Amino acid sequence: MAEELLKLDQISQEFGGLRALDQVSFVVQTQDIFGIIGPNGAGKSTLFNLITGIYTPTQGNIYFKGENINHLPPYKIAALGIGRTFQNIRLFSTMSVLDNVLIGGHGITKSGFFQCLFSLPKARKEEKQLRETAKELLNMVDLYDKKMDYAKNLSYGEQRRLEIVRALALHPSLLLLDEPAAGMNPKEKEDLMQIIRHLKQEMNITILLVEHDMNLVMNICERIAVLNYGEKIAEGSAEEIRNNQEVIDSYLGTAHRI
Amino acid sequence: MDSIFSQFLDAYTMRIIILIGINLILALGINLVTGMTGQLNMGHAGFMSIGAYTSAICSLNLDTPFLLSLFLGAVTAGAFGFIIGIPILRLDGDYLAMVTIGFCEIVRVFFLNFEPGGKAVGLSGIPQDTTLSFVWLLVLIILFLNYRLNRSRIGRAMFAVKENEIAAEACGIHTSRLKIIAFTVAAFLGGLGGGLYSHYIFYISPQDFSFTKSIELLNMVVLGGMGSLPGTVLGVIILTIAPEVLRVVAEYRLLFYGGLMVILMIFRPNGLLGGVRWYDVKQKWFKMKSKTTKEG
Ligand SMILES: Nc1ncnc2c1ncn2[C@@H]1O[C@H](COP(=O)(O)OP(=O)(O)OP(=O)(O)O)[C@@H](O)[C@H]1O
Ligand SMILES: [Mg+2]
Numbered sequence: 362m363a364e365e366l367l368k369l370d371q372i373s374q375e376f377g378g379l380r381a382l383d384q385v386s387f388v389v390q391t392q393d394i395f396g397i398i399g400p401n402g403a404g405k406s407t408l409f410n411l412i413t414g415i416y417t418p419t420q421g422n423i424y425f426k427g428e429n430i431n432h433l434p435p436y437k438i439a440a441l442g443i444g445r446t447f448q449n450i451r452l453f454s455t456m457s458v459l460d461n462v463l464i465g466g467h468g469i470t471k472s473g474f475f476q477c478l479f480s481l482p483k484a485r486k487e488e489k490q491l492r493e494t495a496k497e498l499l500n501m502v503d504l505y506d507k508k509m510d511y512a513k514n515l516s517y518g519e520q521r522r523l524e525i526v527r528a529l530a531l532h533p534s535l536l537l538l539d540e541p542a543a544g545m546n547p548k549e550k551e552d553l554m555q556i557i558r559h560l561k562q563e564m565n566i567t568i569l570l571v572e573h574d575m576n577l578v579m580n581i582c583e584r585i586a587v588l589n590y591g592e593k594i595a596e597g598s599a600e601e602i603r604n605n606q607e608v609i610d611s612y613l614g615t616a617h618r619i
Numbered sequence: 620m621d622s623i624f625s626q627f628l629d630a631y632t633m634r635i636i637i638l639i640g641i642n643l644i645l646a647l648g649i650n651l652v653t654g655m656t657g658q659l660n661m662g663h664a665g666f667m668s669i670g671a672y673t674s675a676i677c678s679l680n681l682d683t684p685f686l687l688s689l690f691l692g693a694v695t696a697g698a699f700g701f702i703i704g705i706p707i708l709r710l711d712g713d714y715l716a717m718v719t720i721g722f723c724e725i726v727r728v729f730f731l732n733f734e735p736g737g738k739a740v741g742l743s744g745i746p747q748d749t750t751l752s753f754v755w756l757l758v759l760i761i762l763f764l765n766y767r768l769n770r771s772r773i774g775r776a777m778f779a780v781k782e783n784e785i786a787a788e789a790c791g792i793h794t795s796r797l798k799i800i801a802f803t804v805a806a807f808l809g810g811l812g813g814g815l816y817s818h819y820i821f822y823i824s825p826q827d828f829s830f831t832k833s834i835e836l837l838n839m840v841v842l843g844g845m846g847s848l849p850g851t852v853l854g855v856i857i858l859t860i861a862p863e864v865l866r867v868v869a870e871y872r873l874l875f876y877g878g879l880m881v882i883l884m885i886f887r888p889n890g891l892l893g894g895v896r897w898y899d900v901k902q903k904w905f906k907m908k909s910k911t912t913k914e915g
Contacts (some may be wrong), residue, residue: 413789433790444789451786455894463772465777468791470772474800477771478764484771491772509898531791600817 363390365427366535366567367412372421374407381407383591384421389535389584394561394568396582398575398602398610403588405571406448409537412569413445414438425535427616440468444528444536448571450520454513458504459522461494461512465530491530498526502556518549525556529566536560536568542577550574554581575613579603587612621750632787633751639859640754641815646839646855647761647848648808654845655774656801657781658708661833662719663809665726666696666865668828670810671817672736675745678818680735685748685818691809692814700806701799708798730825733794742817749819757815761808765848777801779847838876842883844893853891 367389374382382404387397397405410416412423414435417493423430430438439445439617453461470491472484493502499505502522507515508599512523528536542550554577560566573579578585579599587595587602590613602608624633652660674692677683707718730736736898737743759869780794787794793868817823835858843854850888861879865872887893 405717416786434793435785436791436793440793447786447789451783451789453786455782455862456778457777460775460778464775464787464789464792467772467776467779467787472772474773474804477773478768480767488771492827527790540660 363392365389366393366425367569368393368424369408369412370422370424372411372418372423374404374411374416374517375419381591382411382418382588384590385591385593386421387586387596389567389569391534391567392561393563393584394557394570394582396578396585397569397571397588398573398578398585398612399588402528402590404591405588406539408588409445409539409571412438412552413443413466423457436468439531442531442534443537444533444535446521446524446528446539446541448539448543450524452512452520452524455511457509458499458512458515459508461523461527462498462530463491465492465527466494466532469488470521477555494530494532498529501559502526517544518546521545522553522556529560529564533566535567536567538568538572540571540573542574543571553577557581593619621752626696635860636865637749637751637754637819639856640751640758641749641812641819642836642839642859643758643788643852643855644754644815645812646762646851647765648805648812650764650840650846650848650851651765651777652798652801652805652810654847654851655769655778657670657779657787658798658802659712659716659804660805661716661830661837662681662721662726662833663801663805663836664828664830665719665723666700666806666809667813667816667832668726668730668825669699670696670813671823671828672730672742672813673810674814675742675817675823676735678746678748679742679744685746689811689814689818693810696810696813697803697807701803704802704806705807708795708802720830720833723828723833727825727829730828739825741822741827743822745817745821745823747819747821748814749815749882751838754819757811762848762852769848772808773800781846782901795805838880839891842880843888844887844895847890847892847895850890850892850895874884878899 365388369386372382373380381439384530385408396542397408399405412429414433417431425441425443453464470487472487476484499508502525503522504519505582512520515523525541540554545553552555557568558581561568570582582599585597585599585602586593587608594611595605643665649660649663652658670692673695674688677688677691678685703722707715710718731739776787776792776797779790779792780797784794838853839858841855842858844850844853862872865875868875
């Protein structure tokens, strides 16, 4: 039963004179795996930064579960249930793998400074829950054995996976993945696809995905939007996008060679 | 209790142990805001000053009991931390450092002209209520609470803010609120240390709390290792004892200080115990032990 989870309504974003996004609209339904593709500099990451509140759109509105989130700060948007990863991995690199995931759950825990300081029952209960969730999540991506390693000492693929489970610790209903397969080998990409499918099927998470790997995108995305110079030039199923002449001319023609 | 100590320890040693305790409380404040949360605070002496004067004036003029004076000093300093923290914690890095230095100077100049504080002459005859056992009881309580905090969501979030603010926000951390909490608690500890100091030294003047004092305290945390509790303890012990040992080379003391810091930054840029985890130490020790038993 699909319903509107995220809605972008005529979003524009300007940086000085540069129009990074130009009146982009689309709707992500619950349980979608929604892909965003387009050449470098098309505005894909900017779109993520708008949804997660790092920027406020110059024009237009963003709705999450029907609520306008334009002016909410990032930490509030996270707590509403939007998790994300970053194109240039942003882990807490000198902290342990486990700590990274525990911090990931910050937005859904509530105990305050004094409750933590004196380790009051509420803080203890939340801590226990956080640790259970973290263990489950780390097991899911085969990182539990490395829970005490520094995040910076993980391989590139492991770091990308860690960043995903850190976002999952928020129990998000929407997960934004910015080029999750970048730098992964074919085996790791295969695993990643499994994980993403698992998130959708077993954990009911809706996924918005930016990716340059066309094989991955065409394989797992039910719906795809194409951005070019900040404008949405197409939207549809994988099949429709593959056969869209404008998309082939502006992006797919070159992407396949990459 | 303290009479027992004084049987075993001479006055000079007791003095150093008490000063280590006071410096530790002050340094733990800096460790919280700068070491853990990553906000460079060079104005700690300002908060110390507010705590020292407030508690001293309470004890001298209002005859409040020691504990209440101390508490009032710490709360006043904490309140100042909170009020100035809100605007200035929007700044980061060098700018924050500059503004906190400015704050420290403003406080100093204020007390230089403050009639009830004795202006440049300062205050004397403050009751000498700070005892060794009391200071160290406080130290142990604060260390214990700090340790607990570090293993809670708030403590971890503080480290997260230091590591990567954008990622921290994406995890749902209200970074500006957390910085203000850290800054306020640090100011509170600064005020507490100041009150203990004035009730130990029993004579204070504005010069005691100059910007140099802030740097001295900051150095202790840097030497030990930013964000590390054992590191802070070690740094405080070394840098409190060092000037005593170096009394013989009086004029070259600062030279030695500078040299020590330079050497440290070359060989251990994260401080003596910075980035050392108890877990790794245990792991290593365990490996060594199993190796020797195998060989034996
Ligand atoms: N903070 C900013 N200030 C100024 N310009 C920016 C800013 N962020 C992005 N831009 C510009 O906006 C445009 C879109 O950038 P964006 O990072 O969204 O592209 P992208 O589609 O994610 O590209 P890539 O595939 O390389 O990641 C680029 O021209 C970029 O230089
Ligand atoms: Mg990008």
